[in-house]
Amino acid sequence: MIQTDNGSSNDFIRDKVSDDNRTGKFSGAVVTRFPPEPNGYLHIGHAKSACLNFGLAAENNGRCHLRFDDTNPAKEEEEYVEAIMEDVRWLGWSWGEHLYFASDHFDKLYEFALTLVSSGHAYVDDLTQDQIREYRGTLTKPGRESPCRNRSVAENLDLFKRMRKGEFEEGQKVLRAKINMSSGNINMRDPVLYRILKVSHHRTGDKWCIYPMYDFAHGQSDSIEGVTHSICTMEYEDHRPLYDWILETLGVYKPEQTEFARLNLTHTVLSKRKLVQLVEDGKVTGWDDPRMPTLAGMRRRGYPPEAIRSFCDQVGVAKRQNTIEFAMLEHAVRDQLNKTAPRVMAVLHPLKVVITNYPEAQVEYLEATNNPEDPDAGSRKLPFSRELYIEREDFMEDPPNKFFRLSPGREVRLRYGYFVTCTDVVKNDAGEIIEIQCTYDPETHGGQAPDGRKVKGTIHWVSAQHAVNALSRLYNPLFNVEHPDKEDDFIKHLNPDSITVEDDSKVEPSLTQAEPGSTVQFERLGYFTVDPDSQPGALVFNQTVTLRDSWSKKQHQK
Numbered sequence: 001m002i003q004t005d006n007g008s009s010n011d012f013i014r015d016k017v018s019d020d021n022r023t024g025k026f027s028g029a030v031v032t033r034f035p036p037e038p039n040g041y042l043h044i045g046h047a048k049s050a051c052l053n054f055g056l057a058a059e060n061n062g063r064c065h066l067r068f069d070d071t072n073p074a075k076e077e078e079e080y081v082e083a084i085m086e087d088v089r090w091l092g093w094s095w096g097e098h099l100y101f102a103s104d105h106f107d108k109l110y111e112f113a114l115t116l117v118s119s120g121h122a123y124v125d126d127l128t129q130d131q132i133r134e135y136r137g138t139l140t141k142p143g144r145e146s147p148c149r150n151r152s153v154a155e156n157l158d159l160f161k162r163m164r165k166g167e168f169e170e171g172q173k174v175l176r177a178k179i180n181m182s183s184g185n186i187n188m189r190d191p192v193l194y195r196i197l198k199v200s201h202h203r204t205g206d207k208w209c210i211y212p213m214y215d216f217a218h219g220q221s222d223s224i225e226g227v228t229h230s231i232c233t234m235e236y237e238d239h240r241p242l243y244d245w246i247l248e249t250l251g252v253y254k255p256e257q258t259e260f261a262r263l264n265l266t267h268t269v270l271s272k273r274k275l276v277q278l279v280e281d282g283k284v285t286g287w288d289d290p291r292m293p294t295l296a297g298m299r300r301r302g303y304p305p306e307a308i309r310s311f312c313d314q315v316g317v318a319k320r321q322n323t324i325e326f327a328m329l330e331h332a333v334r335d336q337l338n339k340t341a342p343r344v345m346a347v348l349h350p351l352k353v354v355i356t357n358y359p360e361a362q363v364e365y366l367e368a369t370n371n372p373e374d375p376d377a378g379s380r381k382l383p384f385s386r387e388l389y390i391e392r393e394d395f396m397e398d399p400p401n402k403f404f405r406l407s408p409g410r411e412v413r414l415r416y417g418y419f420v421t422c423t424d425v426v427k428n429d430a431g432e433i434i435e436i437q438c439t440y441d442p443e444t445h446g447g448q449a450p451d452g453r454k455v456k457g458t459i460h461w462v463s464a465q466h467a468v469n470a471l472s473r474l475y476n477p478l479f480n481v482e483h484p485d486k487e488d489d490f491i492k493h494l495n496p497d498s499i500t501v502e503d504d505s506k507v508e509p510s511l512t513q514a515e516p517g518s519t520v521q522f523e524r525l526g527y528f529t530v531d532p533d534s535q536p537g538a539l540v541f542n543q544t545v546t547l548r549d550s551w552s553k554k555q556h557q558k
Helices: 012-023 042-060 078-091 102-118 128-135 151-167 215-225 236-251 274-279 295-301 305-315 324-342 548-556
Strands: 029-034 062-066 099-101 122-125 174-177 190-197 210-211 228-234 258-261 350-355 364-369 379-384 387-391 410-414 418-425 433-441 461-463 467-475 499-507 520-521 524-530 538-543
Touching: 012 042, 012 228, 012 258, 029 042, 042 062, 042 078, 042 228, 062 078, 062 102, 062 174, 062 215, 078 295, 078 305, 099 102, 102 122, 102 151, 102 174, 102 190, 102 210, 102 215, 102 236, 122 151, 151 190, 151 305, 174 228, 174 236, 190 215, 210 215, 215 228, 215 236, 228 236, 236 258, 295 305, 295 538, 324 520, 324 524, 324 538, 350 499, 364 548, 379 461, 461 524, 499 538
Parallel strands: 029 062, 062 099, 228 258, 350 433, 467 538
Antiparallel strands: 122 174, 174 190, 190 210, 350 387, 364 379, 387 461, 410 418, 418 433, 467 499, 520 524, 524 538
16 A cells, blocks of 8 residues: 555555546546445444545545445334434545435335346245255355246246235245356355345335345445445455346446455454444443444544544555554554643542642642643643642552652652652551652742752642542453454453543543543543533543553563
8 A cells, every 4th residue: 555645545446446537437437335234333344434435536526425225124223324424424524415325226126126027037936045045055066946946027027016015924935136056156146136024114114015135235226326436345245246247137337346355453343243232232331332343432432533534544455354453543543632632630540649838728820731742732720739639659658669750758740840759658547548748849840940950750640629520431442352253252252341430530620611522631641531421520531542552561461
């Protein structure tokens, strides 16, 4: 993959589109489509497909259709339609007026099916699903023809129309293409085109009781909508001959199908069936659980859409299947948030510090930088007082070598503030440290000593008097193995430590009015996003990503 001057990437699909434009194929038009099924929420793998299809269209002054493959009403819901549209918009893509549903084309698809029956290229079969599978044969054994294969055109037309009227029960009959039961490609061994489903459809209601299979609806919908480049994942490569056969047999406009490798990520599953199981079994709190690889979950966790798009571009487009380290996605998130997220002070595990020689009633406001990567982000005033909270891990009573934070007799720098020295440790009856007492050097205002002395440690803090209480959710990968998708019982590999809740966090007062969805960097701790569960006076933060890849480091140490 080669990065081009305009920020997009050259790959075999883009090269193919460029060749088509150069030779005048499709008259230079580029029309793609993103065709999700409305039976679940989009995940990061769908994001790769969306970015490819919408990106191709944008790069070539074309258009990309959003088309819902709503051919299986038993599993489809309007909730998923709305969620998918929200996710695509969030990614930054627009379909304009080109919103379609396969169900928009049901009448035309039925006419196409009648055409195939009338021309002797399709027949009604009475075999059961299991019998069809048995008759189809194997990769090394040719299939057998159904006893119904040589019905007359008139009988097939009559039966198919009666299927349409609802005269038969589910599983009693199907419509199959008549191609070649000895084909080396099993998909060409008289595939099913229509089946009976007596289920109400979320858009067409009870108008239909027969529904087209994806392989039949896919290509014909592309043709009806004038799609030029039908981009699919690699599992449809063996279906391409069927895609072409149906369109050519019907004698209608034929787009070009090209396949690419789907995205796989470590420490997660991207099978929609498995994601549905996680939700329905209560292993996660829902489709938007921040641990889920869904776009809704990533949005709730604070992943910026720009980072998702950058990640998809970095992964690139190829034919060979591979698995991408989750750390690569997190790197893209850090890279984006480093440029945009305001810095704030927060303490997840608070330990009280009392500066004994600081005036009790005094409060001063220190100048704090909002984002050192963005000079235009400005600064804010940070309250400083006699009593502070620091991170509990920033103090050790008996520290090892190379521990440069606070300990008895040691001087450290408070971020934006003064040099302080620990003078005493207060413990409760159980021997637990509950308070650290320090003195400060008033000459070190702003963190600089006039005598030029240096300290090795700088720690962050919040003023106890002004601190805002918060609940913080910390995340690790949902699974504790790299490839849970390859495991038969993937549930047993769920990571019991995928979420930790800290309910006594303290954050600086500037976050009092923080809006849900806003993301900040807790200095020295990581990036955090305000969760929709937040209420006035009860902030909830989701950890978006750590400042460093601590998970991979832990795994390599095991």
